[in-house]
Amino acid sequence: MDYFQFIKKILDHTSESMIIIDNQSVVQYVNPPFLKMIGLTQNQVIGNSLEDFCSNECDKSFFMKISDDLQKLDLWQGTIEFATPVNQTKKHASIILNLELEKEEPPLHLVLFPFQNKVESENFDDLTGLPRVEIFLDRVDQAIIANRRDKSNIAMFLINLDRFALIKDGLGRGYGDKVLKKISSRLKDSFRQSDTISRIAGHTFGLLIKVTQETHSAIVAEKVMQILSKPITIDNQKIVLTASIGIATCSDENEQKADNIMGFAESAMHHVKEKGGKMYHFFTIDLNKTARKRIEIENDLRNAIEKEEFSLFYQPKVDIITNKIWGVEALIRWNHPKHGMVLPFKFIPVAEETGLIIDIGRWVLNKACRQNSKWQKQKLKPLSVAVNVSPRQFQYPGFYEDVKNAIEQSGLNPGLLELEITESLLMSDVEESVNKLKKLIGVGLSMAIDDFGTGYSNLKYLLNFPISTLKIDRTFIKNVETDGSIAALTHSIIRMAKSLDLKIVAEGVENINQVSFLRDHGCNIVQGDYYSKPLPAEEFGELLKKGKILK
Structure with a gap:
């Protein structure tokens, strides 16, 4: 058989x-x-x-x-x-x-x-058409079993409408029922078929989703709050709702049942109620902190764009033979009103994930081009300003226009702009990457591979791409003094890059021993705190007037 x-x-x-x-x-x-x-x-x-x-x-x-x-x-x-x-x-x-x-x-x-x-009315709520709590809990148990097999996680949300009793008392039960039907429709239309939405009881709804990362639950909670915050107009009466949301998660490692998870979510929901509602809370404290921090950064980033809290600092690239400034990289900083100066590694990942990097990246391009144009008008030494480009920014359909507009509006010679991209970004779609690079280079700018060595590390493969500069990642430079294999690999990268007629820049140079190693092996352009930390535009302008950095 x-x-x-x-x-x-x-x-x-x-x-x-x-x-x-x-x-x-x-x-x-x-x-x-x-x-x-x-x-x-x-x-x-x-x-x-x-x-x-x-x-x-x-x-x-x-x-x-x-x-x-x-x-x-x-x-x-x-x-x-x-x-x-x-x-x-x-x-x-x-x-x-x-x-x-x-x-x-x-x-x-x-x-x-x-x-x-069973009779259908026993399974689905008569008013909203949503599954009743029994079906909801059954689907939670099924999801738990599936997750143990798939090694994945689920999250349960209990969504309790704030001050709903006042709506029913003030506008009537019939009006309250219409509101519940409206909210049910919004929730159903906003989530996937694979998600489960249920009317648990009264004005409390349940939501079951599969989560792929710890911050996903917080994003969904924010989405629910946005759905509820949209005004509802029924019988010429407009209202705006808020909710108290309790969230409980279950991983494949936890031996949990649906009733347990609902109890956790209910505890979290009641905690929100005690705090006045209009928010969400995780039963898992550590996850709560992580997710809230991420949402806080996202919200603060949106304000930062509007309030222009960003600034650019400039770090020189130096010729170690002559000590002359060879180029400069523009580095973004965030002057947070509460936390002071925030470095990119703390906020760029959130900006990339949410798409805010498009607006931030456009601002960096415009600012860097205008500043370099200003230095040229002051008759300072012509030098190329390098700007980092994130994966999402590079893939954005309007990126070429952003670059072109930044050059044209600033009046900068396009030959004095360099875009830095990572090798892993290029390898994600080789043909598409080559086409985009050729179009950008057609404007007159140059391209550099940033953080080389952290991804594919295939120099010959880079011949496919119209790049002119290779930046050796700082993790290599940091260990050239103490790790013989790293030193040999760095030497090999320098030798092969030179054979391909690429300019080479070593980043993260912090001491004279690293400088000596690079000089001895033929890499003469370096960038790092040994020569200069990133400087505000005015201070870098003064440094540029001197033309060289003496050590």
């Missing part, structure tokens, strides 16, 4: 409705409880598409969404509305799973209809 026949034999004797479909949603197997549920015979179902038995509500896009979720998550949960032979429609809670078959066999999917023998 093969595996498929074995599965069918088991399903023939289950009390729950189940069918098996292929990738095109064609029914390959159906068990007796399903036939009873839908009111058709086996011959009428097998060989036909599941779509044929559904109402108009379940169109091709509906089944395409199911297919996408199965590919990404191996699971789909939702409601399928069937059309019965007597022209009625009935919704059924459904779960679709990928069946683990041999690789050579075509993929199949198991469709389950849990609780179909």
Whole structure:
């Protein structure tokens, strides 16, 4: 007996409705409880598409969404509305799973209809149409089992509407019911089919999601609060809602049950209530701190852009043979109103993740070009200013226009602008990267590979890219004195880069021994605190007037 026949034999004797479909949603197997549920015979179902038995509500896009979720998550949960032979429609809670078959066999999917023998009103809330708490908890338990297999995490949110009793008392129960229906619709429209949203009780909703990183839950909580903050107008009466949100997470390592997790989320929710509501709280204290810090940085970054709290500092690149300034790199700093000067490593990752890096990067480009143009107008030594470009900024469709506008509006000679990008960024899509680089270089600027050695480290491969400068990462320079293998590798990078006719810059130079090593091995351009820390524009201008740095 093969595996498929074995599965069918088991399903023939289950009390729950189940069918098996292929990738095109064609029914390959159906068990007796399903036939009873839908009111058709086996011959009428097998060989036909599941779509044929559904109402108009379940169109091709509906089944395409199911297919996408199965590919990404191996699971789909939702409601399928069937059309019965007597022209009625009935919704059924459904779960679709990928069946683990041999690789050579075509993929199949198991469709389950849990609780179909119960009256539908026992499963779904009459007012909102959302699953009741029993189904919600059952799906939590199923998710816990799946997560142990997949080594993943879930998060449960309990969302309690603040001061809802005042709305019902002041505007009537009927008005309150309309508000609950409106909120339910917003929540359903804002999350994936694979997420579960439930009306737990009264004006408390539950949300179950799969999380991939610890900050994801905080982002979702912020999303819920934004959904609720949009004004609701019913019967010419406008209101704005807030909520107290309790969040509990469960990893594959924790032996938890749905009831336990709900208890944790409820404790967190009550903590918010005690603090006056209008916020969220994690049951896990460490996660709470991490996620809140990230959200705080994001919010502060948005204010920083509006209030122009950023500034640029400039660090010289020095020719160690002549001690003359050879170039300069523009480095962003954030003058936070509470925390003082904040270095990039603390806020750039958040800016990159949220997309704020696009606006920040545009500001850096404009500022650096204007400043270098100003130095040229002061008849100071012409030198190239280097600007770091993040992955998201480089991939942004409007990046080329941002660069072009920065050059044109500042009046800077494009030959005096250098863009620094990482090697890993280039390797993510080689063909697309080459096309973008050629277009940028067509403006007249130059390109440099930053932090070389931390990624692919294939110098010959870099011949594919129109770059002119290679920057050796500071981690190499830091260890050239103490680690023989690092010293040999650094020497090899310098030698090969020179053979490819690339300019070489060593970054992170902090002492005379590192300078001596680089000089002895043919790298004459360095950047680091040994010669100068990053300086404000005015101080760097004074340094530039001298033309060289004496050590």
